[in-house]
Amino acid sequence: MIERLHRQFLEMVRKILDAEGVRDLNAAQAVVLYHIGEDDVTVGELTNRGYYLGSNPSYNVRKMVEAGYLIQERSRHDKRSTRLRLSEKGLDVRGKLQDMFNRQTMALGPDSVSEDDLRTANEILARLEWFWGGSQGFGGGPQGFGGGGIF
Numbered sequence: 001m002i003e004r005l006h007r008q009f010l011e012m013v014r015k016i017l018d019a020e021g022v023r024d025l026n027a028a029q030a031v032v033l034y035h036i037g038e039d040d041v042t043v044g045e046l047t048n049r050g051y052y053l054g055s056n057p058s059y060n061v062r063k064m065v066e067a068g069y070l071i072q073e074r075s076r077h078d079k080r081s082t083r084l085r086l087s088e089k090g091l092d093v094r095g096k097l098q099d100m101f102n103r104q105t106m107a108l109g110p111d112s113v114s115e116d117d118l119r120t121a122n123e124i125l126a127r128l129e130w131f132w133g134g135s136q137g138f139g140g141g142p143q144g145f146g147g148g149g150i151f
Contacts, residue, residue, distance in 0.1 A: 002125075016100050022093065024067040028053075029060050033069055033090045034097045040085045042075075069093065 013027040035051035043061055046052040061084065064070040069090035075081040086094060
């Protein structure tokens with residue numbers, strides 16, 4: 001179900017991009033821009049912070065730099081490292097996504113999905129991420145792989 005929701009979410013982002021005439025950016029790249037926001041990050045931080053779900057963000061970073069959505073500069077402190085930040089064009093896309101999120105938040109309203117419902121769902125998903133992420137050895141969770149618990 002989570003994968004299906006993610007695909008539906010990306011399709012919604014794609015519709016926003018299409019409506020704005022953005023053809024040189026895919027939905028997953030737009031979400032990366034949204035997550036970067038006002039931050040100044042390295043390419044490695046994109047995956048470490050969960051902004052990019054793939055294993056190698058270099059291709060997408062290069063495409064976004066070439067299209068003018070990201071500015072890539074050498075770090076002042078470590079010349080081997082580059083820092084990324086949004087350009088004006090990237091900030092514009094981020095603003096469009098923020099507007100979409102704001103509209104959706106208003107449309108949900110307290111009668112369909114409450115703030116508490118969303119908070120609880122987020123907490124459950126965070127626990128599942130921790131469990132499946134292997135943070136406690138093979139398989140994650142306090143009992144390790146196959147150890148009792150939720151299933």
